Structure formats: structure tokens, C-alpha cells
Amino acid sequence: ALAMFRKIRTVEPPDVILYNTIVKVVLAGGDLAGALDVYRQMRADAVPPDVVTFNTLMNGCKIHADWATSTRLFAEMGHAGVAPDQYVFGLAIGAFCELGDWKAALDLHCDMARRGVPRNQFTYTTVIDACAKAGELELALAALGEMETEDKLTPGVRAFTAAVSACRPAGEWQRAKGLLERMKALEVVPNVLTYTAALSTCIGSGQLGWAIKIRAEMRSAGVKENRHTYNCLLRVCAEAGATDVALGLLQDMRTASLARPELPLQPDSYTYSALLTLCQRTSNAELARTVVGHMQRDPSVQVREVHATAAMSACRRSGDPAAAMELLETLVAAPDVVVSASVVIIALKALAKSNSDPELALRAYTIISQFCPNIRMGALIYGLLIEVLATGGCVEEALTVLHEMEEEGHRPYETTYVMLVTACERGGMWRRSLSILEDMRRRGYVFYSNGLLDALFKKGVAVWNSAGEAFAEEELLLP
Numbered sequence: 171a172l173a174m175f176r177k178i179r180t181v182e183p184p185d186v187i188l189y190n191t192i193v194k195v196v197l198a199g200g201d202l203a204g205a206l207d208v209y210r211q212m213r214a215d216a217v218p219p220d221v222v223t224f225n226t227l228m229n230g231c232k233i234h235a236d237w238a239t240s241t242r243l244f245a246e247m248g249h250a251g252v253a254p255d256q257y258v259f260g261l262a263i264g265a266f267c268e269l270g271d272w273k274a275a276l277d278l279h280c281d282m283a284r285r286g287v288p289r290n291q292f293t294y295t296t297v298i299d300a301c302a303k304a305g306e307l308e309l310a311l312a313a314l315g316e317m318e319t320e321d322k323l324t325p326g327v328r329a330f331t332a333a334v335s336a337c338r339p340a341g342e343w344q345r346a347k348g349l350l351e352r353m354k355a356l357e358v359v360p361n362v363l364t365y366t367a368a369l370s371t372c373i374g375s376g377q378l379g380w381a382i383k384i385r386a387e388m389r390s391a392g393v394k395e396n397r398h399t400y401n402c403l404l405r406v407c408a409e410a411g412a413t414d415v416a417l418g419l420l421q422d423m424r425t426a427s428l429a430r431p432e433l434p435l436q437p438d439s440y441t442y443s444a445l446l447t448l449c450q451r452t453s454n455a456e457l458a459r460t461v462v463g464h465m466q467r468d469p470s471v472q473v474r475e476v477h478a479t480a481a482m483s484a485c486r487r488s489g490d491p492a493a494a495m496e497l498l499e500t501l502v503a504a505p506d507v508v509v510s511a512s513v514v515i516i517a518l519k520a521l522a523k524s525n526s527d528p529e530l531a532l533r534a535y536t537i538i539s540q541f542c543p544n545i546r547m548g549a550l551i552y553g554l555l556i557e558v559l560a561t562g563g564c565v566e567e568a569l570t571v572l573h574e575m576e577e578e579g580h581r582p583y584e585t586t587y588v589m590l591v592t593a594c595e596r597g598g599m600w601r602r603s604l605s606i607l608e609d610m611r612r613r614g615y616v617f618y619s620n621g622l623l624d625a626l627f628k629k630g631v632a633v634w635n636s637a638g639e640a641f642a643e644e645e646l647l648l649p
Contacts, residue, residue: 183215183217184215184217185217186212186218186220186222186223189209189217189223190220190222190223190226192208193208193223193226193227194226197229202231205226205230206227209227219247219252220252221247221252221254221258224243224246224247224252224254225255225257225258225261227243228240228244228258228262228265229261231243231261231265232264232265237265237266237269238265238269240262240265241262241265241266244261244265253285256282256287256288256290259278259279259281259287259293260290260293262278263275263293263296263297264296266278266300267297270303272297272300272304275296275297276300276301276309279293279294279297279313288321289321289323291326291328294313294314294317294321294323294329295328295329295332297313298329298332298333299335301336302332302333302338305336306336307337307340307342307345310332310333311336311345314329314333324358326358327353327359327361330349330352330360330364331363331364334349334350334364334368334371335367337349337367337371338367338370341371341373341375342371343371343372343377343380346367346368347368349368350364350368360393362388362393362394365384365385365387365388366396366398368384369381369385369402369403370402372402372406373405373409374409376409377406378406378407378409378410378415381403381406385399394426395422395423397434397435397438397441400423400435400441401438401440401441401444403419404416404419404441404445405444405447407419408444408445409447411448411451413448413452413454416444416448420445423435423437423441436468437464437468437471438471439472439474442464442465443476443480445457446458446461446462446481447480449461449481449484450480453484453487453488454484455485455497458480458481458485458497459481459485459493459496459500462477462478462481462497465477466500466507472507473501473506475508475510475512475513478501478509478510478513479510479512479513479516481497482494482497482498482513482516482517485517486517486523489523490520491523492527492530494516494517494520494521495530495533498517498534498537511546511551514538514551515550515554518538518551518554518557519554521558521561522554522558527562528563528564531558531559531562531563531564532559532564534555534558538551538555548580549580549582552571552574552580552586553582555571556568556572556582556586557586560589560593563596563597565590565594568589568593569602572586581613584610584615587607587609590606591606594606
């Protein structure tokens with residue numbers, strides 16, 4: 171086509187109709203750059219483009235997702251004195267929306283009214299959707315109202331869905347409910363996207379009851395849930411702590427995925443995140459470990475830090491140190507799971523809070539020292555590990571960790587020393603207690619806020635420690 175066009179140009183100057191035809195043919199071949207070259211040649215030949223020229227080129231930009239070029243062509247259209255029609259306006263509005271410039275899209279939409287260019291379902295829906303994505307709820311609803319009042323158009327399902335989506339960021343579930351009722355009044359049938367957008371407004375607003383009603387309405391209307399629908403429902407259940415409802419939804423989701431294997435209905439990362447959030451809210455350690463187990467057996471998902479953190483938080487809140495320990499061992503043993511410092515900290519806090527079992531304390535010590543090489547052992551982890559060991563009665567191991575902590579250049583917390591002293595006292599290790607107090611004194615720790623009391627206590631510690639050392643030497647000299 172281009173070769174023929176070049177031959178024609180040598181015989182007689184081409185007009186706008188020929189140029190438009192060549193542009194259309196080149197675009198049909200998938201060559202946007204070539205079509206733009208023809209357009210530039212057209213301008214160089216001083217052939218005035220018309221609305222068909224810009225419509226064809228901008229449609230080509232839409233196909234190739236070249237939104238910046240589309241907006242530039244629209245600007246050149248104004249400079250060339252060519253009045254845009256509703257199709258060109260629609261292409262320009264769509265391009266600005268794709269670039270995230272909702273204000274420019276809204277201005278163009280208003281300009282259509284000023285010029286008397288009919289606005290249609292596409293332009294309205296595009297503008298409402300852009301306002302929704304920008305979090306401009308009032309503008310989205312105003313545009314929806316203009317469809318009926320100014321342009322006498324009945325909003326379609328896409329326009330209503332975009333408006334309902336605009337209610338989501340602010341959790342305006344009541345307005346979303348009103349929009350669904352307006353759809354019924356206009357006999358506009360909601361689809362799965364509309365219902366799912368309405369469900370998303372229930373997240374963060376505590377509207378489990380309305381969410382359940384929406385799902386019941388979907389089912390009575392014969393609208394099948396998609397994965398996003400189920401995930402929205404599960405998040406609402408998680409916030410409400412509705413474990414039984416959530417588990418029922420999960421079972422329905424799996425049943426639906428088996429009945430419709432061609433659709434992506436299997437649980438994904440967001441599904442499991444919602445379930446683990448539920449476990450956190452309800453302090454359900456057993457369910458958290460079950461969910462993590464399902465994730466590890468599911469090849470389509472990976473247990474990430476956010477999942478491990480949520481599961482471990484559920485174990486901590488449950489007050490079950492054994493569950494926290496077992497989950498930590500499960501995570502460490504998984505080849506594709508990287509156990510982060512935050513997960514280890516939560517696990518240690520769970521053990522420190524309610525554990526007096528030396529076996530659990532030693533298991534934690536073994537796991538962290540041998541199987542978590544990627545963990546950067548800061549003062550907090552060292553302190554918590556010492557606390558776990560001391561609380562569990564593993565004083566020697568706790569002192570070993572203290573020594574390692576000091577060698578790494580970390581200054582122990584006062585509470586760490588207190589835990590060790592208390593553990594030594596419980597174990598009848600009074601000399602070791604004095605030695606720890608003496609270390610604190612030498613390192614400048616403050617025992618009392620009152621300076622005089624602090625000085626007297628430190629003096630007493632020094633004296634008692636010296637006496638203890640002398641007593642120990644005498645014991646060694648006894649026959």
C-alpha cells in the first residue's frame with residue numbers, strides 16, 4: 171500500500187481521502203509508526219486533515235495503548251481547526267483516563283456539552299470510572315446524575331458499576347445500596363462486577379449482614395460469584411470475626427472451582443490473607459496453622475511474610491506457646507518460605523508471655539541459632555530469646571546467649587538482666603545473680619531513680635560480689 175501510495179504521489183498530489191485510506195490500510199497491518207509517518211507526510215504536503223484522519227489515528231493509538239500520542243493528536247486537531255465529534259472526544263477522554271489525568275477527561279466531557287456534541291454511554295462511563303479510581307465519589311455520582319437529567323440517557327450496567335466502585339474507598343455502603351436500588355427501578359440488571367463492587371464497600375464498614383444479603387440476591391438472580399467476590403466476602407467475615415460463615419464460603423468456593431474448572435475460582439493469596447486475618451481477629455491458632463498448611467500444599471501460592479506474620483500473630487493471641495513453636499518449626503522447614511525477623515519476634519513474644527516449659531524454650535533456641543541464618547540478631551531478638559530461656563528455666567543457655575549478644579556489640583536491656591537474675595534466684599544460683607548485678611553496675615545501669623539509693627545499692631552489689639568470690643575461693647581450698 172505504501173509503495174503504491176508513493177507511485178501515486180509522483181503522478182498527482184494526493185488529497186485527504188487518499189491519505190485517510192492509506193492511514194487506515196497501514197493501521198490494519200498493525201503499523202502505528204508507519205501510519206503516523208503518513209500523517210506527518212500529509213502535514214508536510216499541506217493537505218488539511220479532517221475528523222476522519224484524527225479518528226482513525228487515535229483509534230490506532232487506542233489499539234496499541236499509546237495514550238500519550240493519542241492526547242497529542244487531539245491537541246493537534248484543535249490547532250488544525252478540526253472540530254472533534256463524539257467518537258474523537260470519546261477516544262481522547264479514554265486516553266486521558268488511561269494516563270490517570272481524570273481532570274482533563276472531565277474537562278473534555280464538559281466541553282462536549284458546551285459545543286453541543288452529544289455525550290453517550292461510553293463517555294459517561296469512562297469519566298465515572300476515572301473519578302472512581304481517583305477517589306472522587308461526588309464527581310462520579312454527579313456525572314451519573316447528569317446522564318439522566320441533562321442528556322436523558324438511562325445509565326447502563328457499566329456506568330452504575332463504576333459509580334458503585336466509587337463508593338468503595340470511603341466505605342459508602344449506604345450509597346452503594348441506593349445505587350443498586352436505583353438500578354432495579356430503571357430495570358438495569360446488575361452483573362457480577364456490580365455486586366462485587368457493592369460487596370467491597372462492606373469492607374471496613376462492618377456490614378456483614380448486608381454483604382450476606384447481596385450474595386443472596388446474586389444467587390436468586392442467577393449471577394455466579396467470581397474469585398474477587400469470594401475474597402471480598404471473606405474479608406468482611408474476617409473483620410466481623412465470623413469464622414463459621416467464612417469457612418462455609420471457602421467450601422462453596424472450592425465446590426464452585428470443581429464445578430467450573432475453566433474459571434479462576436481456586437483460592438489465591440488474597441483468599442488466604444483474608445482467612446489469616448480472621449485467625450488474628452479470633453485468636454484461632456489451630457485454624458491459622460491449617461491455613462498455612464493448605465498454602466504450602468497449593469502450588470499456585472507462596473507463603474509470604476505477611477501470611478507468616480498473621481498466622482504467628484494468631485498463635486500469640488491465642489496464648490498457646492506450643493502452637494507458636496510448632497508453626498515456627500513448620501515455616502523454618504519449608505524450603506520456599508523465608509522466615510523474617512518479625513515472625514521470629516512474634517513467636518518469641520508468644521513464648522515469653524505464657525511459657526514455662528524448658529523443652530519449648532530449648533526448641534526455640536535451637537531453631538533460631540541453627541535454622542534462621544538470614545535473621546539479623548538485633549538487641550530485641552537477643553533479649554526475647556534470653557527471656558524465653560530464662561522463663562523456661564534454661565539459665566545456662568540464657569547466659570550463653572547473653573555472652574553472644576555482648577560479643578556482637580549489643581547492649582542488653584535492663585529487663586533482660588532482671589529476667590536472668592530472677593531465673594538464677596529461682597534456680598538457687600545466688601552467686602551467678604551477684605555476678606550479673608555486678609556486670610550491670612560496671613556497665614553503668616541505673617538500679618534506682620534516686621541517686622543516693624542507686625549509689626548505695628551499687629556499693630552493696632560490689633561488696634556482696636567480692637564476698638561471694640572470696641567464699642567461692644575458700645570452698646575451693648577446703649580439703
